[in-house]
Amino acid sequence: MEIVFLGTSSMVPTADRNHQAILLNHKAEHILVDCGEGTQRQFRKAKISPAKLTKLLITHWHGDHVLGIPGLIQTLIANHFTGTLEVYGPSGTKNYFAKMLDAFMMRGDMIDLKIKEVKEGKICEDKDFIIEAFKLEHGNCYGYTFIEKDRRKIDLKKHGLKSDPILKDLQQGKDIVWNGKKIKAKDATTLVKGKKVCFVSDTGKSDNIVKFCKNADLMICEATLMHDLKEVAKERNHLTSVQAAGLAKKAKVKKLVLTHFSQRYNNVKNLIKEAKAKFKEVSAAKDFLKISL
Ligand SMILES: [Zn+2]
């Protein structure tokens, strides 16, 4: 699994930070979480083709998270995108999409979009993973968790096994017969725990974040402001770096990466420093940062 930050600013982009967009690559899945203005150009700079996209998860309809959607869709249409783009977002998403396509003279039949409006809980499941949505304190806004399913890794050497379709059974935890000998799945395989990544978009403090991010391997969380501006953060339903660190600690996540920084910080060193006092495993995202899990 690989995470690529394509934009890490909050409402106003800076010379170094573009509007919000995070790409998650997992096998054949290429999932974009939010699509702020200029995201398609960030794809180009990162040398990643947006034509690979399979899903777009929209956290909420504030401009810094969605203004890049029409441009991205226009480019996909121009490049004869042949896939299906599944779009998930809060209630209203279907209506906003219809209006947006209409405003920019794009027709629904030019691209295969499957739009689903989410409610809290599981929103999609595949053989390898599930995705959940969870409510955030920021109007009609959702965070998302990507949870990889546990899998069995086969120890080929141990029992003299060779690549064979029957090994799929072992992988699914079923015992098999190999050269007349019974081989138990629990002896021939080891369980590899699936990874969990959480995307905590714009939000005020909320216990729901702790609930859904519990034991995550990676929590990506907004930290718009430093803690001296906690009253401003509260008023605007945003988090300070210290609050984000406190939530990560409570949720017992392994690693916290902060993003969605206010334009007022040229350098986020101090923001990370004060978060570190609360939760050690914290770092700052920057545009084009890649994280492998
Ligand atoms: Zn925002």
Ligand SMILES: [Zn+2]
């Ligand atoms: Zn917002």
